[in-house]
Amino acid sequence: MLAALASFAHAAQAERPNVLFIASDDLRPQLGCYGDKVVKSPNLDRLAARGLVFDRAYCQQALCSPSRISLLTGRHVWTTKIYDIGPFLRETMPDVITLPQHFKNNGYFTRSLGKIYHVGIDDPQSWSAPPWHSKKPRYGPVGSAMVAKRAADLKAAGQPIPKKGENVPFYGGPAFEAPDMADENLLDGDTVREALDAMRELAKRPEQPFFLAVGFANPHVPWVAPKKYWDLYRTEDLPLPENRFAPKNAPAFAATTGADFYWYSNVPKDRKITPEFGRQCLHGHLAAISYVDAGIGRLLAELDRLGFREKTVIVFWGDHGYYMGEHNWWGGKHNTYEGATRAPLIVSVPGQKTTGAHCPALVEFVDLYPSLVELCGLPWPKDAAGLEGKSFVPLLNDPKRPWDKAAFSEYPKGGRQGVAMRTDRYRYVEWRNKNGDLVARELYDHQADPQENENVADAPANAAVLERLATQLRAARKPAPEAEPERKP
Ligand SMILES: [Ca+2]
Incomplete structure (x- = not known):
């Protein structure tokens, strides 16, 4: 670690930095700061200019709850055993000390606004006050009316109305909507408004550092953003991906399946996405990203206005990747491929010497826990031996330094468990059945095939590299992987 950060960590004992999470x-990672030429993300690009962009950050499972619980506990999914939206984390790890809980235990005021843990299975022990969720609608008037009708139809048919947090009535609405509404009258804008209020309250009590977590619901489907964000793009200009075919020679079960995108009212039931409809979806997706970006701009402006900038570590992350037509997977995550597991991660630290740089090192979301503990000068939690990540603090001021690490992501598929290992050059995946028997392997050579269009695990020329990667994976992975039931959306 360079001197500037080291001295910052020591000084932190007296005055620890806040965390805006x-x-x-x-x-x-479809943002201007990640090289995307279409999206409009000026505020996240500004955050990147005052922080470090991790170009190769990977979630541990490409699904909301497993990814978030893994990140927030600093443990791989093979340890958390949470492969689906449920169970609640205290069912598998009753005594684990979560990242925000550790900050709370060390004198921080910790708050959660919006979606940090998955909605409906939050962890009150992590927070100093009850988690806050907006009551504003996700949809504009069109979608809201359709959702209300779906709920009424279910009731009239004598079918149970799904509990809060379940999405079934939502599928009565369209996959996207462009209401002409103020940001604050939809859910994410209301979360930003609440976060601005929270920051102003926190400014009145500067003696206590804060860990303020703000979670956006977009750009998860349905893509609903105020019309002004739709107006930033023209549908007919949007480029569709060229590789709209499944990876060659890949096991069919490894593909994304059952994406909830297909359940929305205006998505063709035969799942055939025409280029025209695909572009409309892309339009909604981009508008939703720009809506989030604008909200983050307001958060950062208020942070600066209140004088928190030099006292606050800012972390921005997306919970996993996404497919918008690549491999002909639409609205897709739910797999072990690069596009589902690679996610944005931007970190900005007071006193950071190297700003606006990109870091090519492989990092995992389990690395966030030890990194934030180190950055804020906290002692280690008493269960620190269970943390499975590696602090990336040395990379903040020296992003190009050697970094010996691989990234692991899992996904259960129909009784098989896939464990993917991303190395500097390769993505290697092992699929095992309930008995732990190896049933399939995948190998993608990112030097020759950055889009993962062809599984080359069976190529005789790759036999040696395959065995080397298999040995590396087994050494890193805890033994006896168990197959888990696949998620049913
Ligand atoms: Ca998610």
Whole structure:
């Protein structure tokens, strides 16, 4: 670690920095600061200019709850055993000390606004006050009316109305909507409004550091953003991906399946997405990203206005990647491939010498826990031996330094458990059945095939590299992987 950060960590004992912890749901690294030429994300690009962009950050499972619980406990999914939206984390880890809980235990005021843990299975022990969720609608008037009708139809048919947090009535609405509404009258804008209020309250009590977590629901489907964000793009200009075919020679079960996108009212029931409809979806997806970006701009402006900038570590992350037509997977995550597991991660630290840089090192979301503990000068939690990540603090001021690490992501598929290992050059995946028997392997060579269009695990020329990667994976992975039931959306 360079001197500037080291001295900062020591000084932290007296005056520890705040943490602004911002999450976006289902946001792949489609941002200007990640090189995307289409999206409009000026505020996240500004955050990147005053922080470090991790170009190769990976979630541990490409699904909301497993990814978030893994990140918030600093443990891989093979340890948390949470492979689906449920169970609640205290069912598998009753005594684990979560990242925000550890900050709370060390004198921080910790708050959660919006989606940090999955809605409906939050962890009150993590927070100093009850988690807050907006009551504003996700949809504009069109979608809201359709959702209300679906709920009424279910009731009239004598079918149970799904509990809060379940999405079934939502599928009565369209996959996207462009209401002409103020930001604050939809859910995410209301979360930003609440976060601005929270920051102003926190400014009145500067003696206590805060860990403020703000979670956006966009760009998760349905893509609903005020019309002005739709107006930033023209549908007919939007490029569709060229590789709209499944990876060659890949096991069919490894593909994304059952994406909830297909359940929305205007998505063709035969799942055939025409280029025209695909572009409309892309339009909604981009508008939703720009809506999130604008909200983050307001958070950062208020942070600066209140004088918190030099006292606050800012972390921005998306919970996993996403497919918008690549491999012909639409609205897709739910797999072990690069596009589902690679996610945005931007970190800005007071006193950071190297700003506006990109870090090519492989990092995992389990690395966030030890990194934030180190950055804020906290002692280690008493169960620190269970943390499975590695602090990336040395990379903050020296982003190009050597970094010996691989990234692991899992996914259960129909009784098989996939464990993917991303190395500097390769993505290697092992699929095992309930007995732990190896049933399939995948190998993608990112030097030759960055889109993962062909599984080359069976190529004789790759036999040696395959065995080397298999040995590396087994050494890193805890033994006896168990197959888990696949998620049913
Ligand atoms: Ca998600």
